[in-house]
Amino acid sequence: MSVKVSVVYFSGYGHTKAVAEVVAAAAQAELISISSEGTLADNDWETLNRSDAIIFGAPTYMGSAPWQFKRFSDDSSKIWAKLGWKDKVFAGFTNSAALNGDKFNTLLQFQTLASQHAGIWVGLGILPASLKASSRNDINNLGGFSGLLVQSPADAGADEIPSGDLETAKLFGKRVFDIAEKFVK
Amino acid sequence: MSVKVSVVYFSGYGHTKAVAEVVAAAAQAELISISSEGTLADNDWETLNRSDAIIFGAPTYMGSAPWQFKRFSDDSSKIWAKLGWKDKVFAGFTNSAALNGDKFNTLLQFQTLASQHAGIWVGLGILPASLKASSRNDINNLGGFSGLLVQSPADAGADEIPSGDLETAKLFGKRVFDIAEKFVK
Amino acid sequence: MSVKVSVVYFSGYGHTKAVAEVVAAAAQAELISISSEGTLADNDWETLNRSDAIIFGAPTYMGSAPWQFKRFSDDSSKIWAKLGWKDKVFAGFTNSAALNGDKFNTLLQFQTLASQHAGIWVGLGILPASLKASSRNDINNLGGFSGLLVQSPADAGADEIPSGDLETAKLFGKRVFDIAEKFVK
């Protein structure tokens, strides 16, 4: 029996959605979109409950995930009260306009949520490309560790995300799938 | 001319409101309540814009401030884009049922928001009471530094917050007022 | 073949050592002590390299792990450069005099180190005891999630650590062992 992965994300302007799709394809995951009101459909909660691994995705707004993602997190407290997601594998990715832009803090928010749910956290697992010759077309050029970092400049469309970040997204999705499979089988 | 301090908070069940009132009294501050939908009235935004110091307050839910507080943070991005709150003094407090309960992370969220707004951060400024004889009636018995920590057990009413935490709240409010006055005068 | 767990820790005054011993017994782990100069013996590095799971332990001094632990972390950069610890299971615990005392930040330091090493992070996995009737003799009374939190008052000896924290340490050690076994088998 195959492992079941879900990507639950909020996207404000389509960039995070584009990344979520790349991650989900590589992780063989079901895509769950958080609505503009921060809600999920009932069957989305059931999908998450049945998942072996859950990947969180959101942009970084004002230093952390948008309120819609937080509303989803708050709503998960009913599950938390019974540790309903115990021992699931968790991972996360975030996108913002600046190279750095406090993205670490959004990943920390995801990690902390996963720990509250008694989960297992998987990071990016790839060394950074940080030489003088490195470019935004390289794998993990941003240099993330606890999760996947993506940058899309403030005036860039969802189709203009640096190719290196999207390649990194593929490897990240595959990694979460592989770890979940190793853990669950 | 006197210094102007505001306390902007979200309270889910009344405990954070009780703390906010103690802090505000000591800081000679105006109280601004974030609604259950995460919104402020227009004149509340004007009050914040005119404030010399802004104190953030929220419980810790699932490892960070509730979505209503985050919605307020996200909505402040319009002000951020013009650095409209630059050089204001900021501080924060949080409350949760557990002694620790990832409260540090909520204060970090507040600090990060303040830094994004180009503000000045003031912590608690009081050594912890951490001896064997120390009790929940002592000043800073929880041992916070970057802000005020309050605990109210899961089955305690808003009138059952430990007296030491409320005394700490008074000193914290006074400290923010004093620092703001020193900074603004 | 059984799973191999190591506990690598620095203890300043014996309290963290006492906790490390409890954790190690429950995790069937080898104990590795970081010296007062922040060094390990060569065969200690080999033990870590052969481990399926590594548990970090240190007190919280001035808001993070002591310099001796950081020296160990810095020295692990040679292993990092080849991702020699990739996919190992990691976990962590910290002790300080205050109930809160920025212990979250030390666990974050451990988590970040684990993510840099491309590891898998396991938290405490236990709901907090946070009712009015809860006491320091209860399991997870401090309310930690991303790892094990222990408090020993500033004037308490290593034999005076609250019994609830030590019981939590046992469950934490067992959890890391179980997760490592599930992951490695």
Add this chain to the structure above:
Amino acid sequence: MSVKVSVVYFSGYGHTKAVAEVVAAAAQAELISISSEGTLADNDWETLNRSDAIIFGAPTYMGSAPWQFKRFSDDSSKIWAKLGWKDKVFAGFTNSAALNGDKFNTLLQFQTLASQHAGIWVGLGILPASLKASSRNDINNLGGFSGLLVQSPADAGADEIPSGDLETAKLFGKRVFDIAEKFVK
């Protein structure tokens, strides 16, 4: 009487030293170098005690400041025990090879240290340059908020730090001086 600022830093390979010199010149600050053993001279401690503002500087190694900086932090616990640095202005900067590279976490370590010392924290205070046309020659191209971020690729010498980061360092130093002056006068 003029305001007194100090920059206390550790540099492993000269890059952080180069940044420290730029920051110090702009902040009219005294430069204090932490030795390769993590120690300061006695008169350096006196200089810090007399300072109105203290700027922390260090590279990010394995996700936080090097052990030498941590040893300095741990040694400051004697001052902490009497809150000898209360109400000083604090700020910080960090450098690493990767664009992101968990630099946020090093700034968090600095902020937390400052809060333990009952200090006032000043961030960068500059909006990021995060458009498609933005380059590493722009002010705050990395997009830091809680402090100054600098990147120097793994194979770049201390004379090859991006010009935009050095320009940002100047503005950061000036900002800390100005805030300290406003606060102290």
